[in-house]
Amino acid sequence: MALQQTRIFVANEVLFTEGEQGECAYLIERGSVQIFIKKDDGEIPLRVLGEGEIVGEMSLIENNLRSACCRAMTDGQAIIITKEQLLDRINVIDPIIKLILKAMLERLRTQNDILRNKKIPAHKPTPSIAITKEKKIALDRITLEHKIACGLEDDEFLPYYQPIYDLSKEAIVGCEALMRWHSKEQGVVSPAVFMDAMDSSPMIIRAGKMMIEKSLTDLKQLAQHVGRPESFFVSINVSGRQFGYVDFLNQLEDARNRIGVPSAQIKLELTESIMTGGPQALKVLNDCRNLGYKLAVDDFGTGFSSLQYLARMPLTDLKVDRSFIKLMREDQKSLHVVQCLIYMAKLLGLTLTAEGIETAEQLNHLKLLGIELGQGFLFAKPLPLAEFLKLNSKLIRKAA
Numbered sequence: 420m421a422l423q424q425t426r427i428f429v430a431n432e433v434l435f436t437e438g439e440q441g442e443c444a445y446l447i448e449r450g451s452v453q454i455f456i457k458k459d460d461g462e463i464p465l466r467v468l469g470e471g472e473i474v475g476e477m478s479l480i481e482n483n484l485r486s487a488c489c490r491a492m493t494d495g496q497a498i499i500i501t502k503e504q505l506l507d508r509i510n511v512i513d514p515i516i517k518l519i520l521k522a523m524l525e526r527l528r529t530q531n532d533i534l535r536n537k538k539i540p541a542h543k544p545t546p547s548i549a550i551t552k553e554k555k556i557a558l559d560r561i562t563l564e565h566k567i568a569c570g571l572e573d574d575e576f577l578p579y580y581q582p583i584y585d586l587s588k589e590a591i592v593g594c595e596a597l598m599r600w601h602s603k604e605q606g607v608v609s610p611a612v613f614m615d616a617m618d619s620s621p622m623i624i625r626a627g628k629m630m631i632e633k634s635l636t637d638l639k640q641l642a643q644h645v646g647r648p649e650s651f652f653v654s655i656n657v658s659g660r661q662f663g664y665v666d667f668l669n670q671l672e673d674a675r676n677r678i679g680v681p682s683a684q685i686k687l688e689l690t691e692s693i694m695t696g697g698p699q700a701l702k703v704l705n706d707c708r709n710l711g712y713k714l715a716v717d718d719f720g721t722g723f724s725s726l727q728y729l730a731r732m733p734l735t736d737l738k739v740d741r742s743f744i745k746l747m748r749e750d751q752k753s754l755h756v757v758q759c760l761i762y763m764a765k766l767l768g769l770t771l772t773a774e775g776i777e778t779a780e781q782l783n784h785l786k787l788l789g790i791e792l793g794q795g796f797l798f799a800k801p802l803p804l805a806e807f808l809k810l811n812s813k814l815i816r817k818a819a
């Protein structure tokens with residue numbers, strides 16, 4: 420990476436002029452600058468900026484020409500922020516925040532034009548293609564969030580259940596609750612469409628609570644149907660935001676006691692990011708475990724976290740990500756990763772579940788390797804409660 424550059428300036432030096440293409444912004448370390456706009460009959464001062472303030476960022480964010488000039492009021496020095504540095508950050512922010520930011524900058528630019536007595540066209544100037552695309556992404560996101568909120572209000576979200584098999588017996592021993600949206604407009608919508616938007620807003624707390632309530636309520640019927648009233652478990656996905664919510668465990672316990680389900684029949688599927696959540700996360704994990712819940716790391720091996728947490732966190736289960744299961748038969752290295760996981764899980768006393776089993780070959784291979792549990796389209800897709808309750812005994816106990 421290029422070394423951070425500094426710009427030394429002297430009083431009255433012009434740092435940039437309106438109409439120029441902006442190539443960098445400045446973080447003022449020492450001294451002060453004035454922002455002004457030119458008018459036919461002189462200059463209009465807009466503001467004075469000093470130590471610790473940023474100047475010249477506007478045209479970079481907007482990808483537009485400088486809308487004002489900047490002149491040093493005193494001698495001084497500024498750190499140069501390159502276009503690349505700034506855009507790298509802007510590109511990863513939430514599209515809605517990006518839209519708001521751009522709208523604010525557009526308004527500021529319009530104000531400068533008004534001060535300059537420029538005629539503002541009745542219609543907005545045609546935005547560049549890039550801005551139109553960005554706006555569309557942001558507007559789509561706002562619309563989606565609105566629809567999700569309405570869907571939650573109208574109780575359109577519900578769990579589907581995918582059976583989890585004991586691979587050696589080929590019998591259903593539990594299930595994973597997976598959220599679906601029965602949208603009036605679009606029919607059954609999968610999490611691929613809505614989970615990102617839901618998970619980046621507080622709506623996930625409400626939706627997560629609904630998943631807990633509904634899946635615990637359905638647990639008795641599911642367990643009875645497969646003939647394992649006391650050992651059948653439901654796996655519930657818990658997002659990082661939901662897990663970090665102060666009332667998470669109280670709400671879970673409240674639902675469990677009210678509905679009357681033993682904690683041993685509930686497995687919480689957590690992402691690797693939760694494991695790196697520090698002492699607070701560890702405390703909630705310990706509380707959950709002490710209360711008897713099973714704790715699984717979901718999509719194990721796909722995150723960026725260290726393996727340290729495996730030794731420190733009170734885990735009971737690991738779920739091996741579908742990508743390993745898919746590649747394992749063609750790619751030696753993926754197979755070796757799975758073999759290592761099996762060895763490690765055995766030593767650590769963790770139950771392994773293979774996700775995404777799609778073929779009989781994969782199943783036979785996983786059985787040979789000694790993986791305990793598995794789920795996948797080979798057995799069944801996630802099903803609504805009523806469909807799950809129609810699973811025949813052959814599917815419930817495949818080997819029979």
Ligand code: C2E
Nearest residue numbers: 597598609610614630656657658775776777794795796801
């Ligand atoms: P996940 O937790 O890894 O769930 C497993 C996903 O794999 C599910 O996708 C399931 O339908 C799919 N799957 C199962 N077997 C197979 C197979 O054999 N082949 C293939 N190709 N896919 C298979 P789904 O239901 O679309 O859910 C996607 C993700 O959305 C979940 O991944 C989970 O991260 C998230 N999600 C779903 N429900 C909830 C929820 O209630 N709360 C939270 N926080 N996240 C959820």
Ligand code: CA
Nearest residue numbers: 595656688717
């Ligand atoms: Ca999961």
Ligand code: CA
Nearest residue numbers: 717718738774
């Ligand atoms: Ca998973």
